[in-house]
Amino acid sequence: MSSLVEYSFEIEKLAQILKFMQAKRVLIQLPNGLKPYASHIEKLLKSMLPNISIFFSGGDAYGPCDIAFDEAKLINADVIVHYGHPALGISSNEIPVIYLPAIVNISPKVDIVINEIRRRGYSNVGISGSIQHVNLISVLADELKKVGINVYIGTRHGFPPGIILGCDYTAALAIDKYVDVHLVVAGGIFHALGLRMITDKEVLAYDPYRNTVISASDEYKRRLALKLKQLLDFDKLDLFGIIICKKVGQFNMHLAIKASELLRDMDRQFLFIVVDDVNPETLGHFTDVDAFVNTCCPRLSIDDIDRFNKPIFSLYDLKVMLKKDISAYSLKLK
Numbered sequence: 001m002s003s004l005v006e007y008s009f010e011i012e013k014l015a016q017i018l019k020f021m022q023a024k025r026v027l028i029q030l031p032n033g034l035k036p037y038a039s040h041i042e043k044l045l046k047s048m049l050p051n052i053s054i055f056f057s058g059g060d061a062y063g064p065c066d067i068a069f070d071e072a073k074l075i076n077a078d079v080i081v082h083y084g085h086p087a088l089g090i091s092s093n094e095i096p097v098i099y100l101p102a103i104v105n106i107s108p109k110v111d112i113v114i115n116e117i118r119r120r121g122y123s124n125v126g127i128s129g130s131i132q133h134v135n136l137i138s139v140l141a142d143e144l145k146k147v148g149i150n151v152y153i154g155t156r157h158g159f160p161p162g163i164i165l166g167c168d169y170t171a172a173l174a175i176d177k178y179v180d181v182h183l184v185v186a187g188g189i190f191h192a193l194g195l196r197m198i199t200d201k202e203v204l205a206y207d208p209y210r211n212t213v214i215s216a217s218d219e220y221k222r223r224l225a226l227k228l229k230q231l232l233d234f235d236k237l238d239l240f241g242i243i244i245c246k247k248v249g250q251f252n253m254h255l256a257i258k259a260s261e262l263l264r265d266m267d268r269q270f271l272f273i274v275v276d277d278v279n280p281e282t283l284g285h286f287t288d289v290d291a292f293v294n295t296c297c298p299r300l301s302i303d304d305i306d307r308f309n310k311p312i313f314s315l316y317d318l319k320v321m322l323k324k325d326i327s328a329y330s331l332k333l334k
C-alpha cells in the first residue's frame with residue numbers, strides 16, 4: 001500500500017451513507033487503476049461497518065456509462081458504490097448508486113506547467129480535467145493567476161467545475177472562445193486527445209503522475225493518419241459487424257439500426273453483434289467479418305485503433321464514406 005499513490009476514498013462519509021440506507025450488502029466498482037486499493041477500502045469500511053457484506057466488481061468500470069446493475073442484482077446488493085467518475089445520470093429504480101470521485105492526493109509541479117505555457121506564448125488558459133484531479137485544477141488555477149496568466153474554468157451541470165469525461169467536454173467547450181490553449185489535468189493523454197477532437201485550439205495534457213506537459217496534437221495527427229488509411233481501404237470491405245454493447249450507458253440500439261441503414265445504402269453486408277465489452281479477443285472470433293462499426297463508447301473507433309487488427313468505424317465514418325469524400329475528414333466524437 002505504501003508505494004501506491006494516495007487517494008481519498010471518503011470511507012467515513014461512505015459508511016455514514018450506507019448506515020443511513022441500512023445497506024447490508026454493497027457492490028463496489030473501481031476503475032482498473034484503483035483495483036489495487038480494494039483490500040484497503042474493504043479493511044477501512046469493515047472497521048466502521050463490521051456487519052456489512054462487501055463485494056468488488058471485477059469489471060473494467062471505464063466510465064460512469066458502465067454501472068454494474070446486472071452484477072449487483074445477481075449478488076442481491078442493496079447499493080452500488082462507483083468510484084472514480086462523476087454521476088452521468090444513469091440510474092435504476094431497483095438499485096441506488098453512490099458516486100465517489102477518489103480524488104488523488106498529490107501536489108502538481110506548478111513550475112513545469114507555468115514554464116510550458118509561457119514557452120509556448122499563451123496567456124489565456126482554460127483548465128479542465130478528470131474528476132480524480134479536481135483538487136489539482138483549483139491549485140493550478142490559483143498558481144497560474146498569481147503569475148499573471150488568465151485562467152478560465154467552465155462548468156457542466158451536475159459536475160464540479162472543470163470536470164470532463166472522455167465523451168463529454170461541455171465544461172471545456174463552455175470557455176473555448178475565451179482561451180488560447182486548453183490545459184487538461186489527467187493521467188495520460190486520453191482526455192486531452194478527446195478535447196483536441198472538438199476544438200481547434202491547442203490542447204496540452206498535464207499528467208500529474210509523470211509531471212509532463214505535452215501537446216495532444218501529435219497523437220491526434222497520428223491517429224488521423226491511421227483512420228484515413230482505413231477509410232481509403234473501405235472499398236475492399238464487404239462484411240461489417242455492427243457492435244452493440246450491453247453496458248448500460250453504451251447501449252445505443254438506434255445507432256446500430258442507423259449503421260445498418262447506412263451499410264445497406266452502400267450495398268454492404270452486416271451482422272449485429274451484442275457484446276459485454278468491446279475488446280480484440282471477443283471480436284477476434286468473428287474471423288469472417290472484414291470490419292466493425294462501433295455504436296458503443298465513441299472513443300473506441302479512435303483510441304483503440306491500434307488494439308484491433310481490423311478497422312472499427314464510427315457512424316460518422318460511414319456517413320463520410322457514403323458521400324465518398326474524405327477531403328475534409330477529421331476525428332470526431334460521434
Ligand code: SF4
Nearest residue numbers: 062063065166167297
Ligand atoms: S462512453 Fe466511453 S468516454 Fe464516455 S464515459 Fe463511457 S468509457 Fe468514458
